[in-house]
Amino acid sequence: VALSANGAVTLWGRDTGWGRENPRLPGVTLPDNINITNDLASAVQAETLLLAVPAQSLGAFLAANARMLDGKRLVSTAKGIDLTRLTGPSALISEACPAATVAVLTGPSFAADIARGLPTALTLSCADADAGHDLQAALSTPVLRLYRTTDVTGAELGGALKNVIAIAAGVVIGAGFGDSARAAIITRGFAEMTRMATRLGARPETLTGLSGLGDLTLTCTSAQSRNFRFGQALGRGEAFDPTTTVEGAATARAVTALAAKLGEDMPIAAMVAKLSEGSVSVETAAAHLMTRPLKEE
Numbered sequence: 001v002a003l004s005a006n007g008a009v010t011l012w013g014r015d016t017g018w019g020r021e022n023p024r025l026p027g028v029t030l031p032d033n034i035n036i037t038n039d040l041a042s043a044v045q046a047e048t049l050l051l052a053v054p055a056q057s058l059g060a061f062l063a064a065n066a067r068m069l070d071g072k073r074l075v076s077t078a079k080g081i082d083l084t085r086l087t088g089p090s091a092l093i094s095e096a097c098p099a100a101t102v103a104v105l106t107g108p109s110f111a112a113d114i115a116r117g118l119p120t121a122l123t124l125s126c127a128d129a130d131a132g133h134d135l136q137a138a139l140s141t142p143v144l145r146l147y148r149t150t151d152v153t154g155a156e157l158g159g160a161l162k163n164v165i166a167i168a169a170g171v172v173i174g175a176g177f178g179d180s181a182r183a184a185i186i187t188r189g190f191a192e193m194t195r196m197a198t199r200l201g202a203r204p205e206t207l208t209g210l211s212g213l214g215d216l217t218l219t220c221t222s223a224q225s226r227n228f229r230f231g232q233a234l235g236r237g238e239a240f241d242p243t244t245t246v247e248g249a250a251t252a253r254a255v256t257a258l259a260a261k262l263g264e265d266m267p268i269a270a271m272v273a274k275l276s277e278g279s280v281s282v283e284t285a286a287a288h289l290m291t292r293p294l295k296e297e
């Protein structure tokens, strides 16, 4: 919807029988210059393709369609780490489509806000600096302001890891532990995010940017976030709609496996993984985090 301000856009989906209002984006009528199709062959005529498939489905999507996508400028919006390969979207895309130019668009942004034309700032990351410049110009609009970086690892890990911490923040609020505890989770969660991301080659300043601290702040403080609401439901002991995309749940498991491989300490992510699969109670998780050995900040 935002990009249709710059010119015609093609929107591809497997199921597009819903007319001009996507049930996943209720209340938004898609502008006339958005061509909706379920024919991927026609959609891939474009030079730049935004891939908005969730992280745990991206591998299968790429496996099915790599031949059509290779050689294009592929911009992922997924915020997660693939559970089977323990990599982010950019590595999945590079592996499936070696001739593609890979970029990641991430940062604090609810789809509903962007579709309403509310002012939003994002991070566009691309290891190829020239392609990054081109994409930044092509994908910015008067109300969608893109900052640029070549640190793809930092940008995509910020987006993936903040979803894990947002679940923890939701648990804290759902369980009634209060705003002080949420501030602690955000801060210590950010320490975990930075530790893991820099270990994997991210630049620390990327983590303090929109894709890291920016998105962490949004997702841990807004009930618009599905990850936060999922955590709230866990904290209250309530069920959560299993058809809702909650990237942080699978990503917490992926992060925990990755941390074990790297020998990194990720205690909040480990508790989110256990809480999400129901193998620990909220009380036990909280007690575990509060009684760890005392240390320097």
Ligand SMILES: NC(=O)c1ccc[n+]([C@@H]2O[C@H](COP(=O)([O-])OP(=O)(O)OC[C@H]3O[C@@H](n4cnc5c(N)ncnc54)[C@H](O)[C@@H]3O)[C@@H](O)[C@H]2O)c1
Pocket: 013, 014, 024, 052, 053, 054, 055, 057, 058, 060, 061, 077, 078, 079, 080, 109, 110, 111, 112, 244, 245, 247
């Ligand atoms: N919704 C937001 O506000 C928002 C904002 C920024 C980033 N993101 C990220 O974008 C990604 C997608 O989120 P979303 O909110 O659009 O999720 P969603 O669940 O609303 O939509 C995902 C769509 O992908 C489709 N899909 C799943 N597997 C597929 C496959 N193999 N082939 C083709 N289509 C497939 C589903 O049918 C669904 O229509 C996530 O990683 C999310 O973190 C979402």
Ligand SMILES: O=P(O)(O)OC[C@H](O)CO
Pocket: 079, 107, 108, 109, 110, 111, 163, 166, 215, 218, 219, 224, 225, 226, 227, 228, 245, 247
């Ligand atoms: O609804 P969530 O929790 O998937 O968050 C959406 C976006 O990632 C916020 O930047």
